Amino acid sequence: MELKDTPEEWQVTATATPFRGNKTSVRTDDVVMPDGTVARRDYQVHPGSVAILALDDSARVLVLRQYRHPVRHKLWEIPAGLLDVPGENPLHAAQRELYEEAHVKAEDWRVLADVYPTPGGCDEAVRIFLARDLSEAEGERFEVSEEEADMELARVPLEELVRGVLAGELHNNCLAVGALSLAAALNGGSVDALRPAEAPWPARPFEA
Incomplete structure:
Protein backbone atom coordinates (compact mmCIF):
# COMPACT_ATOMS: atom_id res chain seq x y z
CA MET A 1 0.00 0.00 0.00
CA GLU A 2 1.35 3.40 -1.02
CA LEU A 3 0.51 6.08 1.55
CA LYS A 4 -0.30 8.81 -0.91
CA ASP A 5 -3.47 10.70 -1.83
CA THR A 6 -4.48 10.08 -5.45
CA PRO A 7 -6.73 12.02 -7.84
CA GLU A 8 -10.08 10.40 -8.63
CA GLU A 9 -13.37 11.72 -9.96
CA VAL A 26 -22.10 26.68 -3.35
CA ARG A 27 -22.44 23.78 -5.78
CA THR A 28 -24.80 20.81 -5.69
CA ASP A 29 -23.68 17.65 -7.52
CA ASP A 30 -25.50 14.35 -8.00
CA VAL A 31 -22.69 11.78 -7.68
CA VAL A 32 -22.79 8.11 -8.66
CA MET A 33 -21.67 5.96 -5.71
CA PRO A 34 -19.74 2.65 -6.05
CA ASP A 35 -22.96 0.66 -5.53
CA GLY A 36 -24.68 2.51 -8.36
CA THR A 37 -26.85 4.76 -6.24
CA VAL A 38 -26.81 8.53 -6.74
CA ALA A 39 -26.14 10.80 -3.76
CA ARG A 40 -26.48 14.57 -3.64
CA ARG A 41 -23.45 16.47 -2.36
CA ASP A 42 -23.44 20.20 -1.49
CA TYR A 43 -20.07 21.94 -1.15
CA GLN A 44 -18.41 25.33 -1.23
CA VAL A 45 -16.37 26.18 -4.32
CA HIS A 46 -13.28 28.12 -3.25
CA PRO A 47 -10.44 29.78 -5.22
CA GLY A 48 -7.74 28.46 -2.85
CA SER A 49 -5.53 30.13 -0.27
CA VAL A 50 -1.98 30.59 0.90
CA ALA A 51 -0.67 30.88 4.46
CA ILE A 52 2.73 31.89 5.78
CA LEU A 53 4.57 30.65 8.84
CA ALA A 54 7.12 33.47 9.15
CA LEU A 55 10.00 32.48 11.44
CA ASP A 56 12.44 35.10 12.71
CA ASP A 57 16.07 34.66 13.81
CA SER A 58 14.95 34.10 17.42
CA ALA A 59 12.76 31.11 16.46
CA ARG A 60 9.63 33.18 16.94
CA VAL A 61 6.63 32.95 14.63
CA GLN A 66 -8.41 38.41 14.28
CA TYR A 67 -12.17 38.13 14.83
CA ARG A 68 -13.80 35.31 12.84
CA HIS A 69 -17.55 35.77 12.79
CA PRO A 70 -18.65 32.24 11.71
CA VAL A 71 -17.06 30.70 14.83
CA ARG A 72 -17.62 33.75 17.12
CA HIS A 73 -13.98 33.78 18.23
CA LYS A 74 -10.89 35.91 18.04
CA LEU A 75 -8.32 33.46 16.73
CA TRP A 76 -4.54 33.56 16.72
CA GLU A 77 -3.53 32.83 13.13
CA ILE A 78 -0.61 33.08 10.74
CA PRO A 79 -0.82 35.50 7.78
CA ALA A 80 -3.00 34.10 5.00
CA GLY A 81 -5.13 35.11 2.06
CA LEU A 82 -6.99 34.07 -1.05
CA LEU A 83 -5.60 33.32 -4.47
CA ASP A 84 -7.32 36.26 -6.08
CA VAL A 85 -6.58 35.39 -9.70
CA PRO A 86 -7.02 31.93 -11.32
CA GLY A 87 -3.57 30.47 -12.00
CA GLU A 88 -1.87 32.99 -9.70
CA ASN A 89 1.58 31.93 -8.52
CA PRO A 90 1.04 31.00 -4.84
CA LEU A 91 4.47 32.31 -3.83
CA HIS A 92 3.61 35.74 -5.19
CA ALA A 93 0.29 35.65 -3.34
CA ALA A 94 2.06 34.66 -0.11
CA GLN A 95 4.58 37.48 -0.45
CA ARG A 96 1.71 39.92 -0.99
CA GLU A 97 -0.19 38.69 2.07
CA LEU A 98 2.86 38.85 4.33
CA TYR A 99 3.40 42.44 3.25
CA GLU A 100 -0.25 43.47 3.57
CA GLU A 101 -0.93 41.84 6.94
CA ALA A 102 2.42 42.29 8.70
CA HIS A 103 4.47 44.76 6.59
CA VAL A 104 7.21 42.12 6.47
CA LYS A 105 9.27 40.61 3.65
CA ALA A 106 11.30 37.38 3.62
CA GLU A 107 14.30 36.26 1.63
CA ASP A 108 13.98 32.48 2.10
CA TRP A 109 10.78 30.65 1.14
CA ARG A 110 9.91 26.93 1.25
CA VAL A 111 6.72 24.87 1.15
CA LEU A 112 5.71 23.44 4.52
CA ALA A 113 2.47 21.65 3.59
CA ASP A 114 -0.38 21.48 1.07
CA VAL A 115 -3.75 20.74 2.66
CA TYR A 116 -7.49 20.49 2.01
CA PRO A 117 -8.84 22.01 5.27
CA THR A 118 -12.44 20.77 4.95
CA PRO A 119 -12.63 18.28 2.06
CA GLY A 120 -16.04 16.97 3.12
CA GLY A 121 -17.73 20.30 2.45
CA CYS A 122 -15.36 22.59 0.54
CA ASP A 123 -12.86 22.25 -2.33
CA GLU A 124 -10.48 24.83 -0.82
CA ALA A 125 -6.79 23.97 -1.16
CA VAL A 126 -4.20 25.77 0.98
CA ARG A 127 -0.44 25.97 0.48
CA ILE A 128 1.42 26.78 3.72
CA PHE A 129 4.84 28.36 3.27
CA LEU A 130 7.78 28.70 5.62
CA ALA A 131 9.30 32.19 5.33
CA ARG A 132 12.67 33.05 6.92
CA ASP A 133 15.26 35.85 6.86
CA LEU A 134 12.59 38.41 7.76
CA SER A 135 12.85 42.17 7.59
CA GLU A 136 10.47 45.09 7.57
CA ALA A 137 9.03 45.90 4.16
CA GLU A 138 9.75 49.21 2.50
CA GLY A 139 7.19 51.93 1.98
CA GLU A 140 3.94 52.71 3.76
CA ARG A 141 1.90 50.09 5.54
CA PHE A 142 -1.03 48.57 3.68
CA GLU A 143 -4.31 50.19 4.72
CA VAL A 144 -6.58 47.67 6.47
CA SER A 145 -10.34 47.70 7.05
CA GLU A 146 -13.25 45.73 8.54
CA GLU A 147 -12.07 42.84 10.77
CA GLU A 148 -8.42 43.52 9.89
CA ALA A 149 -8.65 47.02 11.40
CA ASP A 150 -8.85 45.36 14.83
CA MET A 151 -6.01 42.92 14.15
CA GLU A 152 -3.20 42.39 16.69
CA LEU A 153 0.33 41.29 15.75
CA ALA A 154 2.83 39.38 17.88
CA ARG A 155 5.89 37.16 17.65
CA VAL A 156 5.61 33.93 19.63
CA PRO A 157 8.17 31.12 20.15
CA LEU A 158 7.41 28.10 17.98
CA GLU A 159 7.30 25.77 20.98
CA GLU A 160 4.59 27.93 22.58
CA LEU A 161 2.41 27.56 19.48
CA VAL A 162 2.90 23.79 19.49
CA ARG A 163 1.97 23.69 23.17
CA GLY A 164 -1.15 25.77 22.53
CA VAL A 165 -2.29 23.55 19.65
CA LEU A 166 -1.85 20.34 21.66
CA ALA A 167 -3.55 21.91 24.69
CA GLY A 168 -6.64 22.79 22.64
CA GLU A 169 -6.07 26.53 23.09
CA LEU A 170 -5.21 27.43 19.47
CA HIS A 171 -7.63 26.34 16.76
CA ASN A 172 -6.73 27.95 13.44
CA ASN A 173 -6.09 25.23 10.88
CA CYS A 174 -3.15 26.87 9.09
CA LEU A 175 -1.45 27.84 12.34
CA ALA A 176 -1.81 24.30 13.70
CA VAL A 177 -0.63 22.55 10.54
CA GLY A 178 2.19 25.04 9.98
CA ALA A 179 3.53 24.94 13.54
CA LEU A 180 3.35 21.15 13.85
CA SER A 181 4.87 20.66 10.39
CA LEU A 182 7.80 22.93 11.16
CA ALA A 183 8.34 21.28 14.55
CA ALA A 184 8.42 17.90 12.80
CA ALA A 197 8.81 27.53 -2.90
CA GLU A 198 8.00 26.96 -6.57
CA ALA A 199 7.19 23.24 -6.15
CA PRO A 200 4.27 22.06 -8.32
CA TRP A 201 0.81 22.24 -6.73
CA PRO A 202 -1.63 20.03 -8.66
CA ALA A 203 -4.60 21.28 -6.59
CA ARG A 204 -4.06 24.80 -7.94
CA PRO A 205 -1.79 24.67 -11.01
CA PHE A 206 0.17 27.85 -11.72
CA GLU A 207 2.81 29.28 -13.99
CA ALA A 208 6.22 29.95 -12.42
Missing part, protein backbone atom coordinates in the same frame (compact mmCIF):
# COMPACT_ATOMS: atom_id res chain seq x y z
CA TRP A 10 -16.68 9.87 -9.71
CA GLN A 11 -19.40 10.40 -12.29
CA VAL A 12 -21.63 13.45 -11.83
CA THR A 13 -25.07 13.13 -13.40
CA ALA A 14 -26.32 16.64 -12.58
CA THR A 15 -24.91 19.84 -11.13
CA ALA A 16 -26.27 23.22 -10.04
CA THR A 17 -24.99 26.37 -8.36
CA PRO A 18 -27.73 27.60 -6.00
CA PHE A 19 -25.57 30.37 -4.50
CA ARG A 20 -22.85 32.64 -5.85
CA GLY A 21 -20.95 34.98 -3.53
CA ASN A 22 -18.22 37.55 -4.02
CA LYS A 23 -15.35 35.04 -3.73
CA THR A 24 -16.98 31.63 -3.28
CA SER A 25 -20.11 29.76 -4.33
CA LEU A 62 4.75 36.01 13.42
CA VAL A 63 1.10 35.61 14.40
CA LEU A 64 -1.97 37.80 14.30
CA ARG A 65 -5.23 37.82 16.24
CA ALA A 185 10.87 19.17 10.18
CA LEU A 186 13.16 20.61 12.85
CA ASN A 187 12.93 17.41 14.87
CA GLY A 188 14.23 15.64 11.79
CA GLY A 189 17.28 17.84 11.92
CA SER A 190 16.81 20.43 9.18
CA VAL A 191 14.35 22.27 6.98
CA ASP A 192 16.59 21.78 3.95
CA ALA A 193 14.52 18.77 2.92
CA LEU A 194 11.39 20.89 2.55
CA ARG A 195 10.12 21.44 -0.98
CA PRO A 196 11.20 24.59 -2.81
Whole structure:
Protein backbone atom coordinates (compact mmCIF):
# COMPACT_ATOMS: atom_id res chain seq x y z
CA MET A 1 0.00 0.00 0.00
CA GLU A 2 1.35 3.40 -1.02
CA LEU A 3 0.51 6.08 1.55
CA LYS A 4 -0.30 8.81 -0.91
CA ASP A 5 -3.47 10.70 -1.83
CA THR A 6 -4.48 10.08 -5.45
CA PRO A 7 -6.73 12.02 -7.84
CA GLU A 8 -10.08 10.40 -8.63
CA GLU A 9 -13.37 11.72 -9.96
CA TRP A 10 -16.68 9.87 -9.71
CA GLN A 11 -19.40 10.40 -12.29
CA VAL A 12 -21.63 13.45 -11.83
CA THR A 13 -25.07 13.13 -13.40
CA ALA A 14 -26.32 16.64 -12.58
CA THR A 15 -24.91 19.84 -11.13
CA ALA A 16 -26.27 23.22 -10.04
CA THR A 17 -24.99 26.37 -8.36
CA PRO A 18 -27.73 27.60 -6.00
CA PHE A 19 -25.57 30.37 -4.50
CA ARG A 20 -22.85 32.64 -5.85
CA GLY A 21 -20.95 34.98 -3.53
CA ASN A 22 -18.22 37.55 -4.02
CA LYS A 23 -15.35 35.04 -3.73
CA THR A 24 -16.98 31.63 -3.28
CA SER A 25 -20.11 29.76 -4.33
CA VAL A 26 -22.10 26.68 -3.35
CA ARG A 27 -22.44 23.78 -5.78
CA THR A 28 -24.80 20.81 -5.69
CA ASP A 29 -23.68 17.65 -7.52
CA ASP A 30 -25.50 14.35 -8.00
CA VAL A 31 -22.69 11.78 -7.68
CA VAL A 32 -22.79 8.11 -8.66
CA MET A 33 -21.67 5.96 -5.71
CA PRO A 34 -19.74 2.65 -6.05
CA ASP A 35 -22.96 0.66 -5.53
CA GLY A 36 -24.68 2.51 -8.36
CA THR A 37 -26.85 4.76 -6.24
CA VAL A 38 -26.81 8.53 -6.74
CA ALA A 39 -26.14 10.80 -3.76
CA ARG A 40 -26.48 14.57 -3.64
CA ARG A 41 -23.45 16.47 -2.36
CA ASP A 42 -23.44 20.20 -1.49
CA TYR A 43 -20.07 21.94 -1.15
CA GLN A 44 -18.41 25.33 -1.23
CA VAL A 45 -16.37 26.18 -4.32
CA HIS A 46 -13.28 28.12 -3.25
CA PRO A 47 -10.44 29.78 -5.22
CA GLY A 48 -7.74 28.46 -2.85
CA SER A 49 -5.53 30.13 -0.27
CA VAL A 50 -1.98 30.59 0.90
CA ALA A 51 -0.67 30.88 4.46
CA ILE A 52 2.73 31.89 5.78
CA LEU A 53 4.57 30.65 8.84
CA ALA A 54 7.12 33.47 9.15
CA LEU A 55 10.00 32.48 11.44
CA ASP A 56 12.44 35.10 12.71
CA ASP A 57 16.07 34.66 13.81
CA SER A 58 14.95 34.10 17.42
CA ALA A 59 12.76 31.11 16.46
CA ARG A 60 9.63 33.18 16.94
CA VAL A 61 6.63 32.95 14.63
CA LEU A 62 4.75 36.01 13.42
CA VAL A 63 1.10 35.61 14.40
CA LEU A 64 -1.97 37.80 14.30
CA ARG A 65 -5.23 37.82 16.24
CA GLN A 66 -8.41 38.41 14.28
CA TYR A 67 -12.17 38.13 14.83
CA ARG A 68 -13.80 35.31 12.84
CA HIS A 69 -17.55 35.77 12.79
CA PRO A 70 -18.65 32.24 11.71
CA VAL A 71 -17.06 30.70 14.83
CA ARG A 72 -17.62 33.75 17.12
CA HIS A 73 -13.98 33.78 18.23
CA LYS A 74 -10.89 35.91 18.04
CA LEU A 75 -8.32 33.46 16.73
CA TRP A 76 -4.54 33.56 16.72
CA GLU A 77 -3.53 32.83 13.13
CA ILE A 78 -0.61 33.08 10.74
CA PRO A 79 -0.82 35.50 7.78
CA ALA A 80 -3.00 34.10 5.00
CA GLY A 81 -5.13 35.11 2.06
CA LEU A 82 -6.99 34.07 -1.05
CA LEU A 83 -5.60 33.32 -4.47
CA ASP A 84 -7.32 36.26 -6.08
CA VAL A 85 -6.58 35.39 -9.70
CA PRO A 86 -7.02 31.93 -11.32
CA GLY A 87 -3.57 30.47 -12.00
CA GLU A 88 -1.87 32.99 -9.70
CA ASN A 89 1.58 31.93 -8.52
CA PRO A 90 1.04 31.00 -4.84
CA LEU A 91 4.47 32.31 -3.83
CA HIS A 92 3.61 35.74 -5.19
CA ALA A 93 0.29 35.65 -3.34
CA ALA A 94 2.06 34.66 -0.11
CA GLN A 95 4.58 37.48 -0.45
CA ARG A 96 1.71 39.92 -0.99
CA GLU A 97 -0.19 38.69 2.07
CA LEU A 98 2.86 38.85 4.33
CA TYR A 99 3.40 42.44 3.25
CA GLU A 100 -0.25 43.47 3.57
CA GLU A 101 -0.93 41.84 6.94
CA ALA A 102 2.42 42.29 8.70
CA HIS A 103 4.47 44.76 6.59
CA VAL A 104 7.21 42.12 6.47
CA LYS A 105 9.27 40.61 3.65
CA ALA A 106 11.30 37.38 3.62
CA GLU A 107 14.30 36.26 1.63
CA ASP A 108 13.98 32.48 2.10
CA TRP A 109 10.78 30.65 1.14
CA ARG A 110 9.91 26.93 1.25
CA VAL A 111 6.72 24.87 1.15
CA LEU A 112 5.71 23.44 4.52
CA ALA A 113 2.47 21.65 3.59
CA ASP A 114 -0.38 21.48 1.07
CA VAL A 115 -3.75 20.74 2.66
CA TYR A 116 -7.49 20.49 2.01
CA PRO A 117 -8.84 22.01 5.27
CA THR A 118 -12.44 20.77 4.95
CA PRO A 119 -12.63 18.28 2.06
CA GLY A 120 -16.04 16.97 3.12
CA GLY A 121 -17.73 20.30 2.45
CA CYS A 122 -15.36 22.59 0.54
CA ASP A 123 -12.86 22.25 -2.33
CA GLU A 124 -10.48 24.83 -0.82
CA ALA A 125 -6.79 23.97 -1.16
CA VAL A 126 -4.20 25.77 0.98
CA ARG A 127 -0.44 25.97 0.48
CA ILE A 128 1.42 26.78 3.72
CA PHE A 129 4.84 28.36 3.27
CA LEU A 130 7.78 28.70 5.62
CA ALA A 131 9.30 32.19 5.33
CA ARG A 132 12.67 33.05 6.92
CA ASP A 133 15.26 35.85 6.86
CA LEU A 134 12.59 38.41 7.76
CA SER A 135 12.85 42.17 7.59
CA GLU A 136 10.47 45.09 7.57
CA ALA A 137 9.03 45.90 4.16
CA GLU A 138 9.75 49.21 2.50
CA GLY A 139 7.19 51.93 1.98
CA GLU A 140 3.94 52.71 3.76
CA ARG A 141 1.90 50.09 5.54
CA PHE A 142 -1.03 48.57 3.68
CA GLU A 143 -4.31 50.19 4.72
CA VAL A 144 -6.58 47.67 6.47
CA SER A 145 -10.34 47.70 7.05
CA GLU A 146 -13.25 45.73 8.54
CA GLU A 147 -12.07 42.84 10.77
CA GLU A 148 -8.42 43.52 9.89
CA ALA A 149 -8.65 47.02 11.40
CA ASP A 150 -8.85 45.36 14.83
CA MET A 151 -6.01 42.92 14.15
CA GLU A 152 -3.20 42.39 16.69
CA LEU A 153 0.33 41.29 15.75
CA ALA A 154 2.83 39.38 17.88
CA ARG A 155 5.89 37.16 17.65
CA VAL A 156 5.61 33.93 19.63
CA PRO A 157 8.17 31.12 20.15
CA LEU A 158 7.41 28.10 17.98
CA GLU A 159 7.30 25.77 20.98
CA GLU A 160 4.59 27.93 22.58
CA LEU A 161 2.41 27.56 19.48
CA VAL A 162 2.90 23.79 19.49
CA ARG A 163 1.97 23.69 23.17
CA GLY A 164 -1.15 25.77 22.53
CA VAL A 165 -2.29 23.55 19.65
CA LEU A 166 -1.85 20.34 21.66
CA ALA A 167 -3.55 21.91 24.69
CA GLY A 168 -6.64 22.79 22.64
CA GLU A 169 -6.07 26.53 23.09
CA LEU A 170 -5.21 27.43 19.47
CA HIS A 171 -7.63 26.34 16.76
CA ASN A 172 -6.73 27.95 13.44
CA ASN A 173 -6.09 25.23 10.88
CA CYS A 174 -3.15 26.87 9.09
CA LEU A 175 -1.45 27.84 12.34
CA ALA A 176 -1.81 24.30 13.70
CA VAL A 177 -0.63 22.55 10.54
CA GLY A 178 2.19 25.04 9.98
CA ALA A 179 3.53 24.94 13.54
CA LEU A 180 3.35 21.15 13.85
CA SER A 181 4.87 20.66 10.39
CA LEU A 182 7.80 22.93 11.16
CA ALA A 183 8.34 21.28 14.55
CA ALA A 184 8.42 17.90 12.80
CA ALA A 185 10.87 19.17 10.18
CA LEU A 186 13.16 20.61 12.85
CA ASN A 187 12.93 17.41 14.87
CA GLY A 188 14.23 15.64 11.79
CA GLY A 189 17.28 17.84 11.92
CA SER A 190 16.81 20.43 9.18
CA VAL A 191 14.35 22.27 6.98
CA ASP A 192 16.59 21.78 3.95
CA ALA A 193 14.52 18.77 2.92
CA LEU A 194 11.39 20.89 2.55
CA ARG A 195 10.12 21.44 -0.98
CA PRO A 196 11.20 24.59 -2.81
CA ALA A 197 8.81 27.53 -2.90
CA GLU A 198 8.00 26.96 -6.57
CA ALA A 199 7.19 23.24 -6.15
CA PRO A 200 4.27 22.06 -8.32
CA TRP A 201 0.81 22.24 -6.73
CA PRO A 202 -1.63 20.03 -8.66
CA ALA A 203 -4.60 21.28 -6.59
CA ARG A 204 -4.06 24.80 -7.94
CA PRO A 205 -1.79 24.67 -11.01
CA PHE A 206 0.17 27.85 -11.72
CA GLU A 207 2.81 29.28 -13.99
CA ALA A 208 6.22 29.95 -12.42
